[in-house]
Amino acid sequence: xxxxxxxxxxxxxxxxxxxxxxxxxxxxxxxxxxxxxxxxxxxxxxxxxxxxxxxxxxxxxxxxxxxxxxxxxxxxxxxxxxxxxxxxxxxxxxxxxxxxxxxxxxxxxxxxxxxxxxxxxxxxxxxx
Numbered sequence: 001x002x003x004x005x006x007x008x009x010x011x012x013x014x015x016x017x018x019x020x021x022x023x024x025x026x027x028x029x030x031x032x033x034x035x036x037x038x039x040x041x042x043x044x045x046x047x048x049x050x051x052x053x054x055x056x057x058x059x060x061x062x063x064x065x066x067x068x069x070x071x072x073x074x075x076x077x078x079x080x081x082x083x084x085x086x087x088x089x090x091x092x093x094x095x096x097x098x099x100x101x102x103x104x105x106x107x108x109x110x111x112x113x114x115x116x117x118x119x120x121x122x123x124x125x126x127x128x
Contacts, residue, residue, distance in 0.1 A: 034075075
């Protein structure tokens with residue numbers, strides 16, 4: 001029963017943040033991701049989560065726990081399209097957390113690029 005109540009609260013938090021539409025069109029994409037909380041080039045913390053929605057200027061994601069507003073974060077999102085129908089891709093985004101609600105955080109995209117998501121490949125770090 002407690003799990004159901006937690007899930008209801010999570011869905012309410014996601015709806016509150018998702019209802020706050022910004023200038024750009026948002027696309028509801030539920031994609032798996034991993035995230036790193038950054039201090040310069042140093043990783044302070046990390047985890048996994050899912051995207052809630054995405055636009056050309058920002059992304060709302062569920063980090064699975066509360067993240068502090070103003071912190072720099074890098075997201076590694078499993079992209080649903082294959083390169084040449086065979087190579088998995090990941091969208092890598094860096095930005096700052098603008099707002100949060102519960103375990104959901106909205107970031108303004110500072111930089112982004114697409115990188116092959118193959119075992120043994122390490123994406124280039126985004127410039128700070």
